[in-house]
Amino acid sequence: MALDLPVPDHIVIGSGKLFFNRLLDDGTYEGFIYLAETPGFTLNVTAENLTVDGSDGPIAERIRDIPIRIVRTSTFNCRDFSPENAALFLVGSTGSVAQSNTPVTDEAHTVNQGRFYQLGTSSTNPGGVRNVSAVTVTGAGGTPTYVAGDDYVVHAEMGMLQIVSGGGIANDTAILVDYTPATETRTRVTSHQQRPARGELKFVADNTDGPNQDVLIPHAVLAANGDLALKSREGPIEMPFTLNVQTRTGYAQVYIDGRAAV
Known part of the structure; x- marks a missing residue:
């Protein structure tokens, strides 16, 4: 007799927007900004295990495989080459040049x-x-x-x-x-030797199909992850980022919230 299995109702074709709330040096947050058009947003979770092999027999057999570490990261590309995003990528700051x-x-x-x-x-x-x-x-x-x-x-x-x-x-x-x-004023991005940007990352889902579920990472560190193609005929300028998920005191590392039915 064939098994009567339920039809999956959480098949999702994902889409949505990324927001970042930068943590300032004084411990306050400046408020979420919409980062940019992002062709993709990937959350990677890697488990690291400590393995123990037997040592008394002629061939060692695995006797324990002990999970010891979970590492969570994310990757995405920003398509908006704004001064703010350029500063995030370069590890720098934005400013202005006043010319008289x-x-x-x-x-x-x-x-x-x-x-x-x-x-x-x-x-x-x-x-x-x-x-x-x-x-x-x-x-x-x-x-x-x-x-x-x-x-x-x-x-x-x-x-x-x-x-x-x-x-x-x-x-x-x-x-x-x-x-x-x-007489004019123009923007300028200047690289520096300070640490990369830290703060909250929020993914607000707007799925092509399937239920929306939003992601909050309470403490994330943004770092550049690749080439900035300032000249190309292959597509728009994109800035690749890696996001390292870290622990914020009193919070879990990742939250995924569903939407209430309306």
Whole structure:
């Protein structure tokens, strides 16, 4: 007689959104942010066992296999290349660069033909200035005055100066550059040597099919896990992450909550 088995009612085609609540250095949490489009979210659970083999017979037989450790991790890719996500990936911080329209005079460069030079660089602003205007280039003593287009080309948006090959500015020439940067503010991500981001991770299910069940990890450490393909024709930029599940005092490591019927 055939067995009368129940029809499974928890077959799930999974989908949903990832949120992260960063733990700050003062012990408080800054609030959940939606991380990004994530093509997948995988929770990996690995059991480590201590094995004991017999030693008195001619062939050792396994006599004990003792579970001693459970390790929980997760992997996912973020498709939103936002400054906040870039900082999570690089292990860095976000900030802003405020640029004023104060004219700059006699900025010195020693240049070669065919090369590009960034204007406005310093130890506090290594990326230099952007969106420059009123650019003039002279020799080190103020003469001669070089000709834009013939001797140099201004790439105004990036604040870069290109020395024309075959132009009037010879190799190893000292020049002075005058320009006016635009008033603007731009974002900047800066890497640092601090520890990776820690906090709560929440997965809010929005399944293609099957009942929604949400995941909460009370203490997770985010770490980069692979390449950041800044140039590719194969797909959008994705940032791969590994999430290491750790213990938060008074909490289990992982919670999976069902949804109440409505």
